[in-house]
Amino acid sequence: MAHVTRRDRGRVGLPWLLGTLVLVGALVAAVAFGWTTGRLNPLVCGGACGPEAVATPAGLTLDTVPERTAPDPVVTRRPDPDAVRAAVGGLLDDPDLGGRVGVSVLALDGTSLLDRDASATFVPASTTKLLTAYATLSRLDPTARFSTSTVLDGEQVVLVGGGDPYLASTRPSRPTRVDRADLRTLARRTADALRAAGRTTVRIGYDAGLFTGPAVNPTWESSYVADQVVTPVSALWADQGERDGVRSTTPAQDATARFAGYLRDAGIRVRGDATRADPGSSAQPLAVVRSATVAQVVDAMLVRSDNEAAEVLLRHVGIAAGGAGSVADGTRAVVATLRENDVPVPGLRLRDGSGLSRANRIAPATLAGVLRAASARAATAPLLADLPVGGFTGTLANRFGTDSAGRGLVRAKTGTLTGVHSLAGYVTDRDGTPLVFAVMTDDTEDVNPFVTQAAVDDVAAALAGCSCGG
Incomplete structure (x- = not known):
């Protein structure tokens, strides 16, 4: 590999x-x-x-x-x-x-x-991230923030992923500028909202549907996930899918399970296992945590050469350009952004946002x-x-x-x-x-x-x- x-x-x-x-x-x-x-x-x-x-x-x-x-x-x-x-x-x-x-x-x-x-x-390789960063700052408001939220849909609390690449499980003891949102804080706020609504027992679901398409890029080396090089990309994860140094292959489910534990710690009884959910328009908002700004996320992505953050931003670029949150929509939007701004693109072939793909040219x-x-x-x-x-x-x-x-x-x-x-x-x-x-x-x-x-x-x-x- x-x-x-x-x-x-x-x-x-x-x-x-x-x-x-x-x-x-x-x-x-x-x-x-x-x-x-x-x-x-x-x-x-x-x-x-x-x-x-x-x-x-x-x-x-x-x-x-x-x-x-x-x-x-x-x-x-x-x-x-x-x-x-x-x-x-x-x-x-x-x-x-x-x-x-x-x-x-x-x-x-x-x-x-x-x-x-x-x-x-x-x-x-990772110089691909320059194109992703440029398209992100061009297509998205640099002052915008990504939201991770909870809603009450009937008797089910649904954890809704907003594509925050730096959502954490808990706030670190020495946070950086991008360490803004965490699941423990969201659970506490959700518990408060539930008690105010007279509820102390709920079921748990998760919605990671903001992004579409394969979570693992088909042009990456087949061993990348198994060898812990990269986490399958998701609109909902915590700590980029890592726990105790191990990357999850089901980051949305694992983040929701961790959230459920924090909800229990906050005094809410959670029944059953977490399930995928698609909350309807009648779902009631409960709580929200917001990420660092887009500009700050781009900064961290470049300095750290963060593959996971780059792939999440690529999908946001696709959505901002009117497409879906897929790799294909994202790469098309990046190329279109370059052309619209007169950046020369001779022979450009783009297959991801991080540069992990050897098919990029x-x-x-x-x-x-x-x-x-x-x-x-x-x-x-x-x-x-x-x-x-x-x-x-x-x-x-x-x-x-x-x-x-x-x-x-x-x-x-x-x-x-x-x-x-x-x-x-x-x-x-x-x-x-x-x-x-x-x-x-x-x-x-x-x-x-x-x-x-x-x-x-x-x-x-x-x-x-x-x-x-x-």
Whole structure:
């Protein structure tokens, strides 16, 4: 089986975004200079710093999306294609990159600075999540939240799944921004509502019908579920279907059984086993818990490279585009979103939202193009800030070491499967010039994966170390 690395809306003027990116780059560079040895990690994080260590400045939470009516003036140097080619050209012939390498480097205005088989398609692995994230932020309100609720249908309490990818069993002792909704809280609220209605004995049912189609993608490796790589996708689950480190094959039923236990703890007698239910229009609302915002969920999905969250978001994209909550509707909606926003899609073939499928084919031009397109609108621009930081956060925490020019300056999404290595994001060069890039290779099964990974990172680091402004 293939090796998989786990947890692997108004327009806004481009000048404002350029100013933002240049400022972010300068700030990150300053942090990297003072923290490059990692000696402050024990003081700041109590050990190695994880993805939640980068705090959001006050006033810049993602509960609301800022609207800009007057772009800030900014002066930036125009990137020089010759300088870009000189910086990375020789690195692309490294045999450690295997026999197939594709690269696209763009200026934020869309100017192509480097194109090496940029329109050829590659197995993208988890860089597929960039397309899912972009479509999610384009199709859904970034401030919206997913609801998990209970209704009373006759004598039956029905637990209704709303597709919250981070619904938990209980609230964790050290919650992150996406740890907002949990079954224990919902059970307590439901028990209160039942007692207020004069009921202390109920039956239990569950409704996970928001999503349709196969819960296990038919283009995934057949062993993915059995080998605990991924949970069957459901609109209702708790802890992404995991319990004691084991993934459930029936996550909706298991979540409902756990909910029933919490309901009993809250003083309600539950009769019989949980059954699938389809509550009618006369069902009475009882209680609800709501997720983190869509924007926050996208952030966590990218930083953690969360396969389950990506697959849930893909189905929400399908629903938002007028289809059903299926993989097919979701992938069609993602492709349509890219086309509607003039993202190049040569040879694009999309079979899932996470990149677990080896049937996916994406071109470097598409990955770089979607990042450039994300920079043009307030609703999608947070995608760039959501990317892991080289040497510091998420899937890049252990890449771009202290001697790398890319440390703290590269922000990118990784993609890794056996023989497949991708990296797509943006970097600010030595002049503070932002560059969007995508590097893809999918013919490296005979090369040590860490060696290929380092060769891919060298390309991004070379851009960071380049004085590429004209």
